[in-house]
Amino acid sequence: MRNEPKAFHLCLSCALTLFVLASLIVASFGYLHLGLERLLSAAAIADMRNFIASFFPPDISIRFVQKIAYGVVETLAISAVGTLLAMMLGLVLALPASGRYGRALRAATRLVLNLLRSIPELVWAVLMVLAAGLGPFAGTLALGMHTSGVLGRLFAESLENAPEEPSESLRQSGATRSFAFLYGTLPGVLPQFIAYTLYRWEMNIRMAAILGFVGAGGLGQILYYELSLLHQPQACSVIIAMLLLTLAVDLISAKVRKGLGRAYG
């Protein structure tokens, strides 16, 4: 019987890789000295149970719910304005990055975009808190910086892949360069730009909810504040609000995506 079914077929080098992986995992556990056995001791579990119990019931007094509602609105505003800023800055950077103004400028702007993109939002937030002070504006700027790096690169790629014929024919019939771009290139790539922007906005809502941990406004700042004061029931309400916000965003984005059809991905 040659066709005996096999669950797995392991090659030698795969087995070696797996062995190396397994030893690295063991080494990582060893390096951290987590003391998991200590965490699982009866006393630690009792402590943990008390700690969790202290979060319940969540605070749902009208005043606190109002505070959370404002936090949600602030989170949405931070993400929306940040994403919009990023869309504008991304578009401005995408034009040179798509090679319209020569190779040197293309390489230079790509470097800038890479730098903007590789520094995470939270690091930008700490920097922006220094530059603009505590509050939602710092969070807005932080999201704007990181996201413009992401969007700029995506926009530049769409521009490079866009067909040249429409704008070329406008140019040949006498239109200026900017008109050829606005009426020849932009209409073709705009749906894609909007799709990318909406997608990043969705991610930024989730991000805006936690940027507050470093003082950049929104729900995160309320959570950080309440936890620092050991107000567990209040913290619990904020965490529930974050969970609901995430779920709502997931649900709405899935529905919108379905409604918009394939062009908007």
Added chain:
Amino acid sequence: MNKAATHPRDPDARRRATALVVAIIVLWPLLVVAQFNPAVLFDAKNLSTMGTFLRGFVPPEMSAEFLGYVARATLETLAIATTGITLAFFVAVPLALAVTRSLSVSRIGPGPGYWRGTVLRAAVRSLLTILRGVPELVWALVFVRVFGLGPAAAVLALAITYGGMLGKVYAEILESTDTLPARALLESGSRQGVALLYGLLPNAAPEIVSYTVYRWECAIRASVMMGFVGAGGLGQLMDQAMKLLRGGEVVTILVVFLLLVQLADAISARLRKQLA
């Protein structure tokens, strides 16, 4: 030629104008709530703080002692990501198997346990949603208050959030692959474990491995971020350097972070190629 011929009217002008007005009306309150005010960037106090900080960027801090700290923090970050993903894997596998419809015997035909199975799957599915719905940074912030500053909080946060994500994606992979072999095995009476090993995994394993490795890469970035709330690793070092406005140290850590992300990217690409 008259003027109208050289400048033909935009046929869409009215619609565009309306859209612009609506956009401004919607945007205005958002700008107010976000306290949008670029002028604060040029406020004398903020400018001088930022100026001192940025001037500190050159030269980067390169003393042997500091590089030693950075090296230890980098190892810690890697170890957090690895242990976190490992624990997340063990959280995810049982949950994923519980919700995978293509492994359900009770769904095959009318028989006992249909409703029990459906209810169980729905319950585990919502548990997965809750686990991944709260960002890992929130768990880390909470756990730091139980376990104190250090990597334990980050590892547990990763285990919870990434456990939820992996569980959901594993189940999706096991349901979207070719499920007929597993079904045939189940219908001819084999146990679920056999159906999983011989019916589903041969097709689904590469994708599962590749997604897990990709998540490890994300976990590295996440574990750096969790350092900002005190959960150890490079992030904690960067947070301290920023609070003390030590620009040189910040630059060194940032460069190490960027290199680490690149390296993780390369390793993960290689691993995925080899194991998939």
